[in-house]
Amino acid sequence: MSKQVGRFELIRELGRGAQSVVYLARDPQLQRQVAIKTLHFAPSDPQQKQQLLAEARIVSQLRHPSIVPIFEAAEEQGDLYLVFQHVPGRNLAEHLQLSGRLPAEKAIAIMQAILDAVAHAHAAGIIHRDLKPSNILIDDDGVPRVMDFGIASRAEGLASDGAPLSGTPAYMAPEYIAQRTSNERTDVFSAGLVFYELLSGQRAVPGSNIDEVMKRITSTDITLPAELNSALDERLVALLYRALARDPEGRYATAAQMRAALDDYLAPETPVAGVEARQSTIEFLLRRMRHKSDFPALSESVGAINRITSSENQNLAELSNTILKDFSLTNKILRMVNSVHYRQAGGGNISTVSRAIVVLGLDAVRSIAITVMLFEHLQNKDNSNQLKEEFLRAHLAGVLARDIGGKSMARGDIEQAFICSLFHNLGRLLSQYYFPDESAEIRRLAQQKDCSDDLAAQQVLGLSFEDLGVGIAQSWGFPRLIINSMRKLPPGSVRRPANMDDRLRVLAALSNDLCSLVADAGVEQQAKELRRIVARFGEVIDVDEQDLQRTLRKSFEQVSQFAGVLRLNLQQTNFGKQSRAWGGAAGGRALAADLPTQEDGLAGTVLSDVAADGLAGDEAAADGARSTAAAAPLSSEVILMAGIQDVSNALISDFKLNDVLRIILETIYRAKGFKNVILCVRDGRSNAMLGRFGFGPEAPEIAKRFRFSLVFSADIFHAALANGADILISDTRDAKIAPRIPAWFRRAVTAETFVVFPLCVRGNAVAMIYADRQRAGEIVIAKAELSLLRTLRNQAVLAIKQSI
Template identity: 75%
Template structure:
């Protein structure tokens, strides 16, 4: 080791990296200790050296208590070196090795000055580009100091490093990995990775395989491990996820904004100065709910679907992709949309989420998806029977509302009525799930004090079910129209609603009051209670008692069918027993009465028979959805079943009025689901530029990957032109096979990491019009049987037909 670097006397080595060594040294001129970082590159590059020296001069002008300043820079025997203030202590990586995961308060306390430092640098036009724990020093007083802005870049415009990587792969932003672009937002992403490490005690993306680490960051959303739900609440998780959003547009706009979000988390306004007792109680209950392991997941999923459907740029692909991430959820939704109620609207069997959205609309599919998710979270609990009762009761309210409003209403109106009525009593459902003891106490208070349910809830919970439901609905991002419909109507006769919004609220209240009558009324009270409802709503709803009874009877049939679809034994629920009472086939109480079952009840699932309109050939799909074992033979059968159902789906669409994009989306989704591809992309020819352009797809980052599919149709001897020019389907089992590796174009290798893919060209009169691409990650993972290939080609031909009909 040299004794000197420039005029500086080396004392000892402090640490080293792949291209650098850090020394403790003494400045003989100013009689002080300094830290010197030497930079050694494998190939001499005078231009790079000049750039780094210019950046070092810029960074040396930064003055902030949380930034380790650069004193000077120079070169020694062709290697650059930077001279920093020496800060006694240890770096954050070493600190975390000793401490492990930190509490949220302590982690945020460290992040705040770090973000202040980054914000100060950004204001001066400087991006760090290598923010990581080893570049953050913790001094002897415990104060974090950011260092090593030596590879920073100017923030004027966007930097582009071409093919050269600058920084540490595990802390790079997705856009830098995929596009070699970095900006202030890239530092925000890196700050999110540092925060993750502070909270969890380990890197967000572990591993020694650099390429795999970078692929994970570029292609997958970073999420907290399941065990973190016990220590981190939902709000902090959302804060972290916003910093780690792969799309820079979805991150915090600046480091300063992220710092403010952390400040707000530690001292939220609602806790320091609550606006009223109701809001304070909602916050208290929300905190309790967050400790339940599945509330954050449920909240995040519901919120995501609500955000998509509320967006001005509503996208069928966005909704479908969100649902398709969960195979089990997908199958349960398709079961539900093919139930008796929805089948009529769909004009036949619906076998893809994309067609469900086209036929039923975004709002309806949102309702179904959230309903299924709620039900999934309500199962397997100690109070499961009570929860299923509440779930069925909510759905009965929606069905009643739809039946009452069906005369003269459009499909869209009926779906709004159903959704608003189903979620009208969301507070009671959530209370039963998250606070079962308090819910039991509420029922006891109602019986003992003969008071209303809302008054009892106010006494036990500190707020009514109505306020609880509205508070959670607002937290989940439900539309304002739906939230407003959750407000109860005042006592007495109901006046004619002045607006469509008032009518939704009125119908939601009517259906839920009728539900209460059905569930709580003894047989001798039925007539009196129905007459009361007719009197209360008679001025606005043209229903007499007899018509109301017929409406109730029709609704019972639909709820019975729903129970079978959701695999609920209706006879074991309180609602199921009350349905028998209203039908006059049993009396309340007594083992003998409960043992009697009519043929009608057996056919409708009331005797414990599970109804399912899943076709026998789809049984394998069900086993996959439920996590059961499936043999290769069954897997092939499942694939064929999905493909055949998709072909029927497309056929139904083609014989009706259709948009070509909707049909193509159904085809692409069918292929995606059938074969378990990682992603499926549809490309369309652009006639003006004579290029093939990716349009949309399914799978991780499908939209981003589709944008990378762009190549000229001027012939070159590669795989894609061979498929398109000759109109042949091509399966590449291994992109690294020496026999074909030269035929894989460079644009493709930059676009995806998949090692196996299949291409189905869409040609008209020998001219390529479009292309369906599907892939898997590892070589050899795509195996297509002769029957599957025939069905896939049928789907491809349907796509050609759809395009022909649209021209």
């Protein structure tokens, strides 16, 4: 290595990349230390060098406290070199390696400085093109300093069209990879990736294979890990996801807007003048909605279900666990999947959420769960009549889309069509709940001025129902294709969709147009309006007026079944009256004969509140509890029997072992109101019993802590496994029991009572089921229940034998 570059004396190397090296150097003329970055391109391109020198001269004019200035730019022995101010300290990538993820407040402070620097450069017409942690220095005072503006490093490889890509693949925007578009929004996307790293402590798009990294950026929405997503404020997560929107139009238009949004987050009650008007209004309305205590709960639940179903590793147990946290939701979902529609679709006789997911799929159960949650959220409010009308209208739209699209779509796509159409008018639905006075004014204004609801909403709320719905859907983590379907189609004839995203958008528009026809058109207008819809969508759907009328009548029946599950009397709604005008649902009656009742074991009760039934193995205690058991509902026994039937149905089909075991664990969890139920499996290599999965608020964490050697030790677990004996420990603190509770267990859980069911094959324990409650004495099992629990245990053994 030469000791000198130009007049600068090299001291030592600071770092290097694929085509650049950075040195600490001394300027003998000005007697100061500087940083020199040498750039070597192979093959050499004189035009490229001149372009970079011209960019460097422009960048050297930037003056901002968060920008590392360029002092000089020149050429030495055929290679370019750039002279920067030397900033003592580490770059942000090194800083994050040492510190890990940062607290939200500190991450925001760093991002504010970065965005100020980027916005300053944008104002001068300069796009960074390679914003990443290693190009952000943290000086000795903790101040972020951005470097390398406009000086793009070259990726190792070419794009599909042969044109070179400038920048670092893991920090490129989707439109730049696909179309070479480079503007302020591409820098915003890169800033979002840096913000992701600050909040999570890890790269958003990991990997060393450039093609795979770029494919992920262009084809997959970037989301935080589930545990971090739920830990952060949903407003901050929504802000991050907006910066990372794959569609540039969904992003902040400028770095200044993203900076203003961060300011608004830190001071939520203070309007920020710099925020784009529409976004400012959405955030203002979201703040108003959060003042009602149920909106955050709804947002968290919907967001959690969306994160699970959109995950690359879709997790049956995680979705089941999320739903099982709400007993009311669980029971309504089970009643729904046993209704006529889902029996025809392959369901029926389903008593566990796990089995429902196996039979119907994650998307179908998501559709049901979110629909039920939305209704539960809206009912019994001051303006409940209007809310019910809006909800029934939205639900009909989803059913229509599912029926119309069902002829040509896969099952997962059909459920996407249902959700897209259900939420097409989300803004109007939630406006009616959170802003009833404004919604009444919107209806009055639309009628008075003979204009659309969206135009009236624009005047009253400051934005359209469509924009409000999109903003809320983004905060709930709905995937891009659903959010895209919430956008209205342009007037006139609808063109045939080019891809699935467009098809879902068209289906949502068509089904909601049909709902408007049902809700608003008089008898004398029905035929005319139906012809208009057929003409508008004629190139998209291969149906005539009679086909649509038959579809409407079929959909009315399905909505009627749904209303029956929710105990909603359609005869008292305008929707029911309008459906009768179309010959649907025979007056909107609920098809009660087709719905399971509490006696079927699917309505259930809050099992954790059921009185104790007795104690297995203790005749005196059992006898003393029989009067209580006789007076209490037999919900636990009924649920156990229904679960046994569920497992039997699964065993005679082409089952997956883990699915059957999850159904068994869920049945045990629901029937006896356990806090946690865990499956442990023997690991032959380590000769240890390892926790695998389970149900309960702490189940995932506890499963990880369950690990003990199978070398015999005089404790409760080894006694149960060695003898194949079911053991119930009523109180882990009991003087006779305490010495036999192993230390690893006391470290793993705080439960004071638990039960163990060994799973033995040919006399050897291959697995075990563990279930607990928090307080001593809370687990009591009657003889009939014990027999049913052992039947479930034996079914688990049978499933294991069949899988060996």
